[in-house]
Amino acid sequence: MTSEPANATLPTVNARIYPRGGLDVLSRAEVARLRDASSGGMHDLLRRCALAVMTSGSASDDPRAAQELYPDFDIEVLQQDRGVRIDLRNAPAMAFVDGEIIRGVAELLFAVVRDLAYTAIELSGGEDCGRDLDTSAGITDAVFGLLRNARVLQPADPNLVVCWGGHSINRDEYIYTKQVGYELGLRGLDICTGCGPGAMKGPMKGATISHAKQRITHGRYLGFTEPGIIAAESPNPIVNELVILPDVEKRLEAFVRTGHGFVVFPGGVGTAEEILYVLGILLHPDNADLPFPLVFTGPKIAEDYFRRIDQFIGETLGVEAQRRYKIIIDDPEAVARELHAGLGEVRASRKEKRDAYYFNWSLRIEHEFQHPFRPTHESMRQLTLHKKQPRHLLAANLRRAFSGVVAGNVKNDGIREIERNGRFEIHGDPEIMEPMDLLLSSFVAQGRMKLPGTRYEPCYRVVTEAVPAAPAA
Known part of the structure; x- marks a missing residue:
């Protein structure tokens, strides 16, 4: 890598980087296609x-903040005879030490180029992409291809724990996530999160200490993200395997296909979206007997948060959904111990079914959970939010509603949609909308919608409608 100072308001650097591992052995045709993927419409996303x-480490959850701080930053992928070269112009100086890019930052940067190029080439949706993205099996195959290309699928015993939770949790909750990560690491378990700060960083930080004590030298700290949210939740520095999925639905499927056990920490509407996604899948009759360790946990001060979540699930999805998780406080x-025991059941089940340890092929995921949902005022108004449908489909629609709120809060496209046309309207029958309104209001009251110190302006409005009549016999 070579670098030199650049002129900018904030300290910046011009640099030339040669990727190592994953991008260094490519054919000329692949390099040419990779370069094409970094130009035109793909370039802004890459940038x-x-x-x-x-x-990484930014205190803002506005996806436009970094672009405003570094308006002259640019990146270019160039062809070399035996690989690729990445040129950076006016890059943030915080990513460098004495003129050299921090190794972990470089690895994450290479992952960005790798995944966006793969998506542009293999998942373009054209006739030559080789993927049928209109079917459930085709989408699962696409997720598998992305993860395999990123080299995160490893044929080892089930030991990967997915940790979900908010990026703006309070200090006590953050310390608790580190304590849980520490206990998981002592038992030889690896960590996978959404890769950002808060509850996504804490478990990884705790596990690094216990992995060191157990002399585990190759601990895995996987981070799964997607382009719409990565700018608002930059990868934390502990992530050593980053994967950028093309949309939130493929990101969520990557979690449940690769993870062996799940821990949910306190969070906000994004965490509620993840909970509804996984419960909707587990409520499908085909998944009733699959072992799937799922624990909601937090310190004593988070007890009311989980009480409200549990109440909302009971009022909307019923007792059957509540039976699929366990709440453990403080x-x-x-x-x-619960996760470690549960992973033993997962191992036995996969072995009996001859299913892969590294990818949960047996899990049935309906197309409603896979098809990308683009939150617009029209799509949010048209969501089917009533109980006269199978519970797993209700969960799918609830998940979309919460996804829209996430988009309006932190995603660039969603923020612009709200700025242009006002708040999203979420319509449904009283049995659904009243519990939803109470839950969302509790998130606002607890400061879980935005980073501390900012005043939250709701991007949504809950509208109660008459209960639809039952279909004629």
Whole structure:
């Protein structure tokens, strides 16, 4: 890598980087296609994602903040005889030490180029992409291809724990996530999160210490993100395997296909979206007997948060959904023991079914959970939010509603949609909308919609409608 100072308001650097591992052995045709993927309509996306990984640790959850701080930043992927070269102009100086890019930042930057290029080439949706993205099996195959290309699928015993939770949790909750991560790491378990700060960083940080104590030298800290949210939740520096999925639905499927056990920490509407996604899948009759360790946990001060979540699930999805998870308050060791025991059941089940340890092929995921949902005022108004449908489909629609709120809060496209046309309207029958309104209001009251110190302006309005009549016999 070579670098030199650049002129900008904030300290910046011009640099030339030669990727190592994953991008260094490519054919000329592949390099040419990779370069094509970084130009035209793909270039702005590449630039935004690259800037996000180079500004890890930002205190803002506005996806436009880094672009405004570094308006002259640019990235170019160039062809070399035996690989690729990445040129950076006006790059954030925080990503460098004495003129050399921090190794972890460089690895994440290479992952950005790798995944966006793969998506542009293999998942373009054209006749030559080789993927049928209109079917459930085709989408699952696409997710598998993305993960395999990123080299995160490893044929080892089930030991990967997915940790979900908010990026703006309070200090006590953050410390608790580290304690849980520490206990998981002592039992030899690896961590996968959404790769950002808060509850996504804490478990990884705790696990690094216990992995060191157990002399685990190759601990895995996987981060799964997607272009719409990476700028608002830049990867934390502990992530050593980053994968950028093309949309939130493929990101969520990547979690449940690769993870072996799940821990949910306190969060906000994004965490509620993840909970509804996984419960909707588990409520499908074909998944009734699959072992799927799922624990909701937090310190004592988070007890009311989980009480409200549990109440909302019971009022909308019913007791059957509540039976699919366990709530453990203020006991990191109990959480780790529960997950460790649950992974033993997962191992036995996969072995009996001859299913892969590294990818849960047996899990049935309906197309409603896979098809990308683009939150617009029209699509949000048309959501089917009533109980006269199978519970797993109701969960799918609830998940979309919460996804729209996430978009309006932190995603660039969603923020612009709200600025242009006002708040989203979420319509449904009283049995659904009243619990939803109470839950969302509790998130606002607890400061879980935005980073502390900012005043939250709701991007949504809940509208109660008459209950639809039952279909004629």
